[in-house]
Amino acid sequence: QKEVEQNSGPLSVPEGAIASLNCTYSDRVSQSFFWYRQYSGKSPELIMSIYSNGDKEDGRFTAQLNKASQYVSLLIRDSQPSDSATYLCEGNNNDMRFGAGTRLTVKP
Amino acid sequence: GAVVSQHPSWVICKSGTSVKIECRSLDFQATTMFWYRQFPKQSLMLMATSNEGSKATYEQGVEKDKFLINHASLTLSTLTVTSAHPEDSSFYICSASQRADTSTDTQYFGPGTRLTVL
Numbered sequence: 128q129k130e131v132e133q134n135s136g137p138l139s140v141p142e143g144a145i146a147s148l149n150c151t152y153s154d155r156v157s158q159s160f161f162w163y164r165q166y167s168g169k170s171p172e173l174i175m176s177i178y179s180n181g182d183k184e185d186g187r188f189t190a191q192l193n194k195a196s197q198y199v200s201l202l203i204r205d206s207q208p209s210d211s212a213t214y215l216c217e218g219n220n221n222d223m224r225f226g227a228g229t230r231l232t233v234k235p
Numbered sequence: 236g237a238v239v240s241q242h243p244s245w246v247i248c249k250s251g252t253s254v255k256i257e258c259r260s261l262d263f264q265a266t267t268m269f270w271y272r273q274f275p276k277q278s279l280m281l282m283a284t285s286n287e288g289s290k291a292t293y294e295q296g297v298e299k300d301k302f303l304i305n306h307a308s309l310t311l312s313t314l315t316v317t318s319a320h321p322e323d324s325s326f327y328i329c330s331a332s333q334r335a336d337t338s339t340d341t342q343y344f345g346p347g348t349r350l351t352v353l
Contacts, residue, residue, distance in 0.1 A: 161342070170328045170347040171279065215278065223269070223342075227278040 131218045133226035141234050146203040148229050150216030153197070158220040160199045162190060164212045165228065171215055175201065206233040237263045239331050241345035248319055249353055256314045256348045258329030264309035265331035269342065270302075273326045285312055319352045326350075 130153045140146045150160070159178045163171035177183045177190040177199065189202040199218075203210055211233050216226040238261040248254050258268060267286050271279045283299075285291040285306035293299045303315040312331075316323055326349050330342040 163344075168326075168349075170344040172344065173341055176341065223281055225279045225281075 130224040131216055131226040133216050133229050135227050135229060137230040137232060139232045139234060140206050142206060142208060144206050144233075146206045146210065146231055146233065148201040148203075148214050148216075148231065149198060150200065150218075150226050151198045152216075152218045152224075157194065157197070157218065159218075160190070160192060161217040161219065162188075162199075162201045163215040163217065164210075165215055166212045174214075203231075206231075208233050208235050237261075237331070237333075237341075237343040239265075239329065239343045239345040241327075241329055241348050243348060244346060245349040245351075247351045247353065250320050251318055253315055253317045254319055254350060256316075256327055256329075256350075258312045258314070258331070258345050260310045260331045260343070263331075263333055263343075265312075266309065266334055267332040268306055268312040269330045269332070270304060270312075270314050271328045271330070273328060273347075279328065282314075316350065319350070321352045324350055324352045 133150045161176045162174045164174050165171040175190040177192045180194050183190045187204045191200045213228040213230045215228045218224050240259045242257045269284050270282045273279050281294050282297045283291040283293045283304050285304050287306050287309050291304035306312040326347050328347040329345040332340045332342050334340040
């Protein structure tokens with residue numbers, strides 16, 4: 128089993144909808160989590176970090192962490208075509224592990 | 236925000252030659268730098284972690300004699316792909332962190348270097 132698993136998608140949502148991206152992880156990477164967005168041919172850019180159970184909101188983005196169930200999710204509200212990208216989940220316990228990424232397409 | 240640059244942004248070389256990629260933190264001191272490789276439609280794969288002034292720690296399966304990493308200062312790390320072959324063609328990305336404990340520190344990614352080996 129991979130240490131960080133993501134549904135590779137692709138995920139397609141209409142413009143204005145909520146996009147939900149999920150990531151599960153093993154105990155080994157259970158300290159802190161980061162969500163990155165990566166446009167095709169570009170390097171990743173950090174969207175959110177989350178360390179504690181619960182929700183963390185930043186603009187249209189909400190990260191949710193549930194350590195008991197070992198999952199972390201990213202919600203994108205009011206999705207825009209410019210949100211179309213691959214979203215990478217990273218688990219970090221001083222030992223980084225990335226998920227395979229979920230490709231999101233937001234259709235106008 | 237913190238900025239990380241990479242040079243070159245792309246390079247094409249002949250098989251058997253060596254290629255050096257530079258990674259610089261422009262406005263902060265990077266205690267730790269990371270080197271990743273990403274093949275098309277695949278996730279980032281961590282190759283190695285380097286701390287300034289010490290030897291890099293390589294991930295399992297990454298040949299340290301082929302991928303030479305030097306982190307000589309707090310703002311510069313280099314990756315040299317020695318005797319490059321077509322299978323080394325990939326997108327190489329560096330990132331930098333201000334602290335040695337990366338579990339809660341943000342990584343700042345460079346723009347990446349696309350290497351094509353003919």
